[in-house]
Amino acid sequence: MYNLVREIKKHIVIYALFLKNSLIAQMEYRFNFIGNMSMEVGYLFVKLSYVIVVYRSGVSINGLSPDEILLFIGTFVTLTAAYAGLFMLNNFRLRSKIRDGDLDLLLTKPVSLQFMATLRQADLTLFTVDAVAGLVMVAIAWGRLGIPVNLITVGGYGGFLIISTVVSYSLFLLPQILSFWLVNTSAIAEVTDSFWDFNNMPMDIYNRWIQQIGVFVLPIFVISNFPPMFVLHKMPSIYLAWSALIPLILLLAVRLLWKQGLKNYSSASS
Amino acid sequence: MRWLSKYTKAFELGFQTALEYRANFLLSLISAAYPIFIQTFMWTAIYQNSTESVVYGYTYRQMLAYTFLAGLVARIVRTGFEYEIMDDIKNGRFSTFLVKPQGYFPYRLCSFFGQKLPGLVMILGIMVIVLLSLTAFWGVAPQFYQVVAFLVTLALAVILNFLIFYCFSSVAFWIIEIGFLFEGIRIVTILLSGGIFPLEVFGTRFLQVMNLLPFQYTVSYPINVLNGKIDAAGIAQGMLVQCFWIAACWLLASVLWRWGSGRYVAVGG
Numbered sequence: 001m002y003n004l005v006r007e008i009k010k011h012i013v014i015y016a017l018f019l020k021n022s023l024i025a026q027m028e029y030r031f032n033f034i035g036n037m038s039m040e041v042g043y044l045f046v047k048l049s050y051v052i053v054v055y056r057s058g059v060s061i062n063g064l065s066p067d068e069i070l071l072f073i074g075t076f077v078t079l080t081a082a083y084a085g086l087f088m089l090n091n092f093r094l095r096s097k098i099r100d101g102d103l104d105l106l107l108t109k110p111v112s113l114q115f116m117a118t119l120r121q122a123d124l125t126l127f128t129v130d131a132v133a134g135l136v137m138v139a140i141a142w143g144r145l146g147i148p149v150n151l152i153t154v155g156g157y158g159g160f161l162i163i164s165t166v167v168s169y170s171l172f173l174l175p176q177i178l179s180f181w182l183v184n185t186s187a188i189a190e191v192t193d194s195f196w197d198f199n200n201m202p203m204d205i206y207n208r209w210i211q212q213i214g215v216f217v218l219p220i221f222v223i224s225n226f227p228p229m230f231v232l233h234k235m236p237s238i239y240l241a242w243s244a245l246i247p248l249i250l251l252l253a254v255r256l257l258w259k260q261g262l263k264n265y266s267s268a269s270s
Numbered sequence: 271m272r273w274l275s276k277y278t279k280a281f282e283l284g285f286q287t288a289l290e291y292r293a294n295f296l297l298s299l300i301s302a303a304y305p306i307f308i309q310t311f312m313w314t315a316i317y318q319n320s321t322e323s324v325v326y327g328y329t330y331r332q333m334l335a336y337t338f339l340a341g342l343v344a345r346i347v348r349t350g351f352e353y354e355i356m357d358d359i360k361n362g363r364f365s366t367f368l369v370k371p372q373g374y375f376p377y378r379l380c381s382f383f384g385q386k387l388p389g390l391v392m393i394l395g396i397m398v399i400v401l402l403s404l405t406a407f408w409g410v411a412p413q414f415y416q417v418v419a420f421l422v423t424l425a426l427a428v429i430l431n432f433l434i435f436y437c438f439s440s441v442a443f444w445i446i447e448i449g450f451l452f453e454g455i456r457i458v459t460i461l462l463s464g465g466i467f468p469l470e471v472f473g474t475r476f477l478q479v480m481n482l483l484p485f486q487y488t489v490s491y492p493i494n495v496l497n498g499k500i501d502a503a504g505i506a507q508g509m510l511v512q513c514f515w516i517a518a519c520w521l522l523a524s525v526l527w528r529w530g531s532g533r534y535v536a537v538g539g
Contacts, residue, residue, distance in 0.1 A: 016465055029447060030400035031445055031447060031448075032447055034516070035445075035448060035449070035450035035451040035454070036450045037448040037449070037456035038450065038451050038455075039451065039453040040454075041454060042454035042456075042457035043457055043460045045457070045458060046457060046460075046461055046466060049466060049471075049472075050312075050460060052471065052472060053312070053316075053467060053471050055317075056326075056471065056472075056473070057316050057320065057325060057326075059316055059319045059320045061312075061315045061316060061319055062315055062318075062319065084347055084400050103509050107417070120445065149506075150366075183410070190297050190298070190301060191297060191301065193301070194301040194304045195304070197304055197305065197308065197529055198304070198308065200308055201308060201312050202313075204315075205308075205311045205314075205315040210311075225309055
C-alpha cells in the first residue's frame, strides 16, 4: 500500500513537470501560442453557434430547456479542454513514436511507459481557452437553472467530470494502440477524433437506439452527458451504475491492449 | 502558347497530388458527414418541439436540404494551399518563383484547380444523389435554371474563396509560423459563410454586417440559389456582387502580395 501511494505521488510530481515543460516549450514561440489560441477560439465560436441556435429558437428540445442545453454544451466545452489540451496531442504522436522506435528511450525510464507515452505532451493554450469558456457557460447555466451550490451538486458534478475525463482518455487512446500492429493508423485517428463532436449536443436529440449504443456499446455519450444529467436529476439508476463501471472497464481494456501491443513492438533504432 | 503549357503542367501536378491522397479525401468526407448527422438530429428535434412550421425562415425540409448542401458546398470551396504558401515563404522556395518565368499567382490558381477537380467530381456526384433523393421522397425538385445558376455561382464561389485565402496567406510574409492562425481563420470563415448554419439563425443585425462582407457569397448564397429562396432577379444581382468581390479581393491580393514580397528574405541553400 505504501509503495502504491509512493508511486502515485511520484507520477503526480512527474506529470506536473510535464505540464511545466509543455508550457515552457509553448511560450518559446510566442506567436505560435497566439495562433494556437486563435484557432481554439475559432472552434469555440462554432460550439457557441449551437448555443445561439438553441436560445434563439426558444424551444425545449425533448424536455430540455435552452438553459439545460447550455449546461450540456458548457460541460462538453470544459471536457474538450481535457481531451484537446491533455490527451489529443499524445494520441496523434503515439503512432510515430511506435513507428520510428521512439519508445526505446522511454522503455528505460523507471516510470510507467504508458504514462510517459500517452501523457507527456500537453497543449495548455487549448486547455485554458476551453476550460475558461466551458466553466463560464456551466456557471451561467447553473445560475439560471437555480441549481443549489452544495457539496452534493458541486462534488457530484466534479466527480462525474473526473469519470468523463478517464473515459475520454481511455476511449480515444484505444484505437491509437492499434499502431503497435498497423503501420499507418492516421485514418483511424482522423475518424475517431471527429467522433468527439458527437457530444456537441445532448444525447436527447438522438433516438433511443443511438442513445443506447452511445452509452453502452461505444460510450461516447457518457463523456459530456452524465455530469449535467446528475445535477439535473435526470440520471436513471442504470446509468449511475454504468458510470461507476465504465471507467474501470475502459482503463482495464487500455492496459491489457497496451501490454499486448508492447509485445509486438520492435525497436527501430540502430 | 508555351506560356500556357507551364500552367497546365501546374494543373496536372495538382490533379496528381489530389489523386495520390484520395484516401485522405474520402476520410475527410466521413469527417464532414458527422456535423451533418448531428445537425439533422438537432433540427429534427427543434422542429418536432416547435409550434411553428417555419423556423428562422426555413421549413423543416428546406433546413435539412440546407444542412446537407452546406456540408458539401463548404467542402467544394475549401482551400488548403495557404499552408503550402506558408511553407514556400518559410523555407525559401518562394525564391524559385522570383527567378522563373512563371507567376506565383497563376501557378497557385492552376494547381488549386487541379487539386480540386477529383474531389469536385465526387462531391457533385453526391450532390446529385442528394437532390434526386429530395425529389423522390419529398417531391422537391429545383428548376433547370436554378441548377444552371447554382453551378455558375458555385464556380464563382470557388474563385472568390481562393482569392480570400490568397489574401490571408500573404500574412505569411510578416509572420513565419502561421499554420494555427490559418486554421482559426478557416473555421471562422466557414461559420460566417453559412457553412454550418444558415446565417438567418444569428439575427438580422448579424445578417446586415454579413451583407457588407464577401463570405456569404461562398456558401450560403449558392445554396439559396439552388433551394429556391432567391428569385431570378436576386440571382443575377448576387452574381454581380460575387464578381465585384472577386475583383476587390484580387486587387487586395495584388496589393498585399506586392507589399509582402518586399519583406521577403530568401533562406536556404
